[in-house]
Amino acid sequence: MKGSIGDPQRIAHILEAIEEIEGYIKGVNYATFLDKSIIRFATIKQLEIIGEAANHISKELQLSTPDISWREIISLRNFLVHEYFGVDEIIIWQIITVDIPHLKEKLNNITF
Template sequence: MKRDYKLFVKDILDAIDKIEQFIKDINYQEFIQDDKTSTAVVKKIEIIGEAIKNIPGDVKAKYSNIPWRDIVGMRNKISHGYFGIDYEIVWAVIKEKLPELKPMFHQILGGIKNRKREKKGEKRNE
């Protein structure tokens, strides 16, 4: 049975929440010096990119303001460039881009819930 894409959206939001927790109250220097934190953040970015691969094309088209390819591209660079991770880029992404993306993924999740409510309403009216 194929996993519902809303679960992948939840995975993305969970990963963003974890990243926010991991980097709370630390600066860039502390981030790069703390191997556990930097490794955990990179893993969560991989999870975000992997989850995005499972979101249907029509959803991606509807939310075209999300840089889908860029996110997956970053995941691919991290996953396949084991010794070449640029932590300055990772830091910039988690500090600047993730806060912008989080409400967009909440919007997708909200849209899913609204569509389900509408469908339930249609069935009741039949």
């Protein structure tokens, strides 16, 4: 049931999506990322999952983790879903190669 999923499970979902992204881009450079639409689309789907899970993180946890840009994560999800035609691949590449590793580290430091 949707209501029974708590913050620990949502964080686990985000970390699973991050691991999926890491698997998709392992050994992949930007040129290959651009060339392989299946990698791009799979990565974008995982970013949507991350944003959806982040949207259901409790306000208490969001407030206790100000170093995580929850609002930006959620906004990215909304953009990817609703403005799919305006996705800039270089920004996605930056997110998955720079921002996502930092997010993973921060999430792994959360204790419940």
